[in-house]
Amino acid sequence: MDVCLKKIQDGIIDGNAELVKNSTEQALMQGIDADMIIRTALIPTMEKIGKEFKAGDIYIPDVLMSSRAMHASLYVLKPLLIETNQSKKKGIVIIGTVAGDLHDIGKNMVSMILQGDGYDVIDLGIDVPAASYISAILRYKPDILAMSALLTTTIGEFKNVIQAIIDEGLRDRVKIVVGGGPVTQDYADEIGANGYGKDLFEAIEVANKLLGNKEGYFNV
The missing domain is CATH 1.10.1240.10 (Methionine synthase domain)
Known part of the structure; x- marks a missing residue:
């Protein structure tokens, strides 16, 4: 080598x-x-x-x-x-930490590895309100919206964002993936998310599966 x-x-x-x-x-x-x-x-x-x-x-x-x-x-x-x-780009991903939550380490890691795996990533940062996600979806037309929440007091914001997306008539235009410490597969199913990643590598696997990208750089 x-x-x-x-x-x-x-x-x-x-x-x-x-x-x-x-x-x-x-x-x-x-x-x-x-x-x-x-x-x-x-x-x-x-x-x-x-x-x-x-x-x-x-x-x-x-x-x-x-x-x-x-x-x-x-x-x-x-x-x-x-x-x-x-x-060869696999798709566009919007990512952010939900309103009321200032944690970004996990989000940043997922963002970095998604980019390395061939996705265009638009990082909205932390404490992102539902209206900002809507604006980003309209502007960038992403394939996936990835949201993170690290607090039990903020995971409820997932529901608010998803409902806002439904209200705007955008739900069928984007796949939604959620993750973070207190999030579980059952909760993701309950709120109507398309996917859940319990860690950064699983998040990449979920993104690839949702978009039919069977081969990913970092699938393990």
């Missing part, structure tokens, strides 16, 4: 964003294309991290650092991916 690709892998595992960014730039200068970097360095490394996370061998802080390091590579590659892989 090329030295630069190995450095990218090591940097992601160690959560060293600067090393990953520099090594990605070096790989491109050496003539290694963006697709090769993703397929050879990013994919297998994130698959390994995903398996370790599911096995309980590593924890959220470790995954967050690795995700940020991976994102440093994607930041360098993004202009090239937009230019050369536009036809």
